[in-house]
Amino acid sequence: SVQEIISIYPNIPHPDSTSLGIYDLPENVPPELTRAIQRVEAACAQLSCAVASPGHVVLNKTLLHAEPASLLVVTQARIADYLLGKPDGLHISELARLSGLDEGKLGRILRLLVTSHVFCEVKPNVFSNNRLSMKLLKSDPVSDTVCLLTDESLMASSYLNESMIAKDGSKTPFERATGLPFFEYHKTPEGKAKGDRFPRAMVGWGNVTGKGLLAMVYPWEQQPVDTTICDVAGGNGHVTMALMKAHPHLKVVLQDQEQVIIMGKQFWNQEYPEAVERERVQFVPFNFFQDTAAEGCDFYYIRSILRDWPDEQSFLILSNVRKAMKPSSRLIIHDTVLRQAVRTTSASPSQDATLKDVAPEPLLPNYGAARIRTYELDMIMMNLLGSAARTLDEFLVLCGKCNFKFEKLYEVGETDLIEFSPI
Numbered sequence: 001s002v003q004e005i006i007s008i009y010p011n012i013p014h015p016d017s018t019s020l021g022i023y024d025l026p027e028n029v030p031p032e033l034t035r036a037i038q039r040v041e042a043a044c045a046q047l048s049c050a051v052a053s054p055g056h057v058v059l060n061k062t063l064l065h066a067e068p069a070s071l072l073v074v075t076q077a078r079i080a081d082y083l084l085g086k087p088d089g090l091h092i093s094e095l096a097r098l099s100g101l102d103e104g105k106l107g108r109i110l111r112l113l114v115t116s117h118v119f120c121e122v123k124p125n126v127f128s129n130n131r132l133s134m135k136l137l138k139s140d141p142v143s144d145t146v147c148l149l150t151d152e153s154l155m156a157s158s159y160l161n162e163s164m165i166a167k168d169g170s171k172t173p174f175e176r177a178t179g180l181p182f183f184e185y186h187k188t189p190e191g192k193a194k195g196d197r198f199p200r201a202m203v204g205w206g207n208v209t210g211k212g213l214l215a216m217v218y219p220w221e222q223q224p225v226d227t228t229i230c231d232v233a234g235g236n237g238h239v240t241m242a243l244m245k246a247h248p249h250l251k252v253v254l255q256d257q258e259q260v261i262i263m264g265k266q267f268w269n270q271e272y273p274e275a276v277e278r279e280r281v282q283f284v285p286f287n288f289f290q291d292t293a294a295e296g297c298d299f300y301y302i303r304s305i306l307r308d309w310p311d312e313q314s315f316l317i318l319s320n321v322r323k324a325m326k327p328s329s330r331l332i333i334h335d336t337v338l339r340q341a342v343r344t345t346s347a348s349p350s351q352d353a354t355l356k357d358v359a360p361e362p363l364l365p366n367y368g369a370a371r372i373r374t375y376e377l378d379m380i381m382m383n384l385l386g387s388a389a390r391t392l393d394e395f396l397v398l399c400g401k402c403n404f405k406f407e408k409l410y411e412v413g414e415t416d417l418i419e420f421s422p423i
């Protein structure tokens with residue numbers, strides 16, 4: 001029952017490091033269950049905003065910045081790792097000794113987080129992990145995503161207003177904060193460690209936003225043996241690696257910048273050496289603004305890339321993919337597709353190109369708080385890169401200009417697959 005869930009879930013210590021049991025759902029559950037959970041999440045948030053005092057709600061929202069700042073402290077200090085396998089918890093003095101942080105301040109930070117259901121306080125000043133703080137373990141790439149979002153991203157957000165009212169609107173909030181564009185900053189001595197954690201942060205974001213559903217929603221099992229997928233700017237290739245593990249008859253060509261491909265090779269050698277040994281994966285560095293993608297692959301899969309770039313650069317990237325395609329190739333864009341926050345009748349050119357996954361009334365049609373990450377991502381794009389997430393119509397127009405014909409939309413939770421063929 002709901003009462004049992006509320007009493008069990010965040011308020012008791014996590015038993016140990018590995019147990020899933022009733023304490024965690026796997027990240028990727030089937031789409032119907034994902035939607036059911038999102039309805040509950042959306043309804044709870046909408047109800048809170050409806051019944052609590054508006055002043056309380058608005059102040060709580062305003063004060064939220066203290067929570068990410070605190071999450072960065074505990075994640076970098078590896079507090080969740082010190083608590084691993086200790087359901088009886090550790091005293092704050094021991095946590096302060098282990099982490100080298102000030103005991104009084106660390107206790108206050110942890111108490112804020114306990115109050116928002118991250119960590120448990122099992123006895124006064126004794127803290128333990130719970131199902132949420134387990135995501136902050138060093139072994140979980142979500143902890144790198146937490147660091148990216150609470151460090152570079154939070155810093156950039158605080159310059160949003162300045163950048164909005166500036167006469168010269170060309171600098172992103174991130175550039176105002178650091179003096180450099182986002183990816184350039186990662187190449188500096190100061191930003192290098194942050195650049196190194198970026199690919200793992202992408203893995204963590206993908207884990208949470210349903211990347212595993214890629215293997216479930218597209219009919220990969222119907223593709224012939226040795227069907228080749230070019231993972232265009234695939235980072236370390238974590239998404240197509242998971243896809244290939246689920247469908248071993250597929251092959252992958254991983255493309256990205258040279259330094260990223262070097263990390264990608266290490267990642268595959270470590271995580272999926274059989275694929276490397278059996279030559280089921282190739283590593284081909286490229287610059288997607290200048291070079292044609294690997295020629296003649298069956299699929300070109302492009303995930304979380306176009307949101308990084310305005311239309312002009314996205315046009316170049318897609319054109320370099322289009323040039324590499326044979327007539328039977330398919331392009332699959334896997335990205336966040338922005339929905340309206342208000343119910344509308346669609347003006348899409350065809351029934352197939354209509355978003356059907358709409359939350360029932362009286363919820364917001366876009367699932368409100370349950371998919372707030374979609375809109376937060378759009379803001380992150382604005383703050384870090386000066387780019388934007390797109391609506392379905394915007395994707396169709398952009399791809400049409402690059403000589404792609406829309407084939408099919410697969411709604412996958414909080415991201416979607418849009419399939420195109422070459423014209």
Ligand SMILES: C[S@@+](CC[C@H](N)C(=O)[O-])C[C@H]1O[C@@H](n2cnc3c(N)ncnc32)[C@H](O)[C@@H]1O
Binds near residue numbers: 202203206233236
């Ligand atoms: C947001 S990440 C997405 C990575 C991956 N597709 C995923 O879903 O995790 C953007 C990727 O674009 C790559 N990238 C940026 N500029 C590039 C360029 N000029 N040529 C090729 N890849 C580039 C980055 O190295 C990075 O791996």
